[in-house]
Amino acid sequence: MQRLMDLAKIGSIDGGGCARLALTDEDKAGRDLVIAWMQELGLSITIDVIGNVVGVWDVGSGRPVMTGSHIDTVRTGGKYDGNLGVLAGLEVIQTLQENAFTPRRPLAVGIFTNEEGARFAPDMLGSLVYVGGMPIEEALEIVSIDGVTVAAELERIGYNGATPCPAIAPHSFVELHIEQGPVLEQEDIRIGAVTGVQGISWQEVTIEGQSNHAGTTPMSMRKDPALVAAEITVFLRNIAMRMGGNQVCTVGKIDLHPNLINVVPARAILTLDVRNTDEQLLLQAEAEIAEFLARVAEQEHVSITTRPLARFEPVQFAESVINMVNDIAVEHGHTVRQMPSGAGHDAQMLARVCPSGMIFVQSRDGVSHNAAEYTSPEDIEAGSNILLHTMLQMAQSEEVFA
Numbered sequence: 001m002q003r004l005m006d007l008a009k010i011g012s013i014d015g016g017g018c019a020r021l022a023l024t025d026e027d028k029a030g031r032d033l034v035i036a037w038m039q040e041l042g043l044s045i046t047i048d049v050i051g052n053v054v055g056v057w058d059v060g061s062g063r064p065v066m067t068g069s070h071i072d073t074v075r076t077g078g079k080y081d082g083n084l085g086v087l088a089g090l091e092v093i094q095t096l097q098e099n100a101f102t103p104r105r106p107l108a109v110g111i112f113t114n115e116e117g118a119r120f121a122p123d124m125l126g127s128l129v130y131v132g133g134m135p136i137e138e139a140l141e142i143v144s145i146d147g148v149t150v151a152a153e154l155e156r157i158g159y160n161g162a163t164p165c166p167a168i169a170p171h172s173f174v175e176l177h178i179e180q181g182p183v184l185e186q187e188d189i190r191i192g193a194v195t196g197v198q199g200i201s202w203q204e205v206t207i208e209g210q211s212n213h214a215g216t217t218p219m220s221m222r223k224d225p226a227l228v229a230a231e232i233t234v235f236l237r238n239i240a241m242r243m244g245g246n247q248v249c250t251v252g253k254i255d256l257h258p259n260l261i262n263v264v265p266a267r268a269i270l271t272l273d274v275r276n277t278d279e280q281l282l283l284q285a286e287a288e289i290a291e292f293l294a295r296v297a298e299q300e301h302v303s304i305t306t307r308p309l310a311r312f313e314p315v316q317f318a319e320s321v322i323n324m325v326n327d328i329a330v331e332h333g334h335t336v337r338q339m340p341s342g343a344g345h346d347a348q349m350l351a352r353v354c355p356s357g358m359i360f361v362q363s364r365d366g367v368s369h370n371a372a373e374y375t376s377p378e379d380i381e382a383g384s385n386i387l388l389h390t391m392l393q394m395a396q397s398e399e400v401f402a
Helices: 002-008 025-040 083-098 125-130 136-140 150-157 225-243 279-300 319-331 346-350 377-396
Strands: 044-047 053-057 065-069 107-111 172-178 191-197 199-208 248-257 267-276 303-312 336-341 356-361
Touching: 002 025, 002 083, 025 044, 025 053, 025 083, 025 107, 025 150, 053 083, 065 083, 065 346, 065 377, 083 107, 083 172, 083 377, 125 136, 125 346, 136 150, 172 319, 172 346, 172 377, 191 319, 191 346, 191 377, 199 225, 199 279, 225 248, 225 267, 225 279, 267 279, 279 303, 319 336, 319 356, 319 377, 336 356, 346 356, 356 377
Parallel strands: 065 107, 065 172, 172 356, 191 336
Antiparallel strands: 044 053, 053 107, 191 356, 199 267, 199 303, 248 267
16 A cells, blocks of 8 residues: 555645656656566566566566556546556565565566556557557657657657567466446445456547637527537437447547637537447447538538547457456455456456456445545455465466466
């Protein structure tokens, strides 16, 4: 817990949260601190070409069993999202060292770059490049919301490493994370054995209309991007409510230009976040949105263009890892629920190259991406113990499981 609280001081904001966007000065300071803790544990540290940091406890033989997550946050982030997964990995290694237990395989802890996607799109960028899902040349050219490239910021903060990507696949991967939702708490269940991650579709929509005087332009003659942005927002909610199930839709950002009280806007830019655990339903939602954008543009006499920001299909984790987490939780006397993740995670990228899974612990009131984000010390201890025993079982296995 102390490491978690110490890391939370870097980029701290009112209410106890963190603002540590990827590749900012705050991100650099957080990375420097975690690397110092890795060095105290005697880990071998590498930094790759996208800035991912991997600390390896070089014991045993073969490819390492890996854990980890991210330490970048959204602008209104909490203490636990991502950070718990990295620091719990260090706790696992420290516990084994203090008890003089040497696993058969090396253990690794990763810090993945720009998981949140709050500064650079797409999200999970570091782990995507790590597994070969995006060429490094393309990733380095991505421009942030404040107009700088990944390459420039990696160099500026000194995390433009030399280790190539894609990396050598680990033996297996498991990530401890807060649920970021209300299910475990509402059902009074301590551990989530995560079955997979739902698909994610992000796009930016730009609406061009005509700027005009707010008092003299009749309503019937307006070409109003703000109105269209509102209609799109309502349409997305209606899709989610009609489709039901795991379909969720969010308009997370709206910018108006010139953004003046007495001027009909000339332009609106908004972001759409659409998710579903079922790829076919996600495709259906995307098609309906595209059809609506064309229709509303014609009706309101505006032009609409879209730009894709991220698109990931739903991911199913390895049954062997799901069952392992489930069984270990039961053996330790915990209630456990198998459940999908609504949020994106680095584990979904690692699942492309090795057997992977996740462990969830409760989020109070289901709150995350918020300074009020909280997970109790008891839940953190329980989840960390499940992580330890899962990694040990993976490391002691003589076979690569699927």
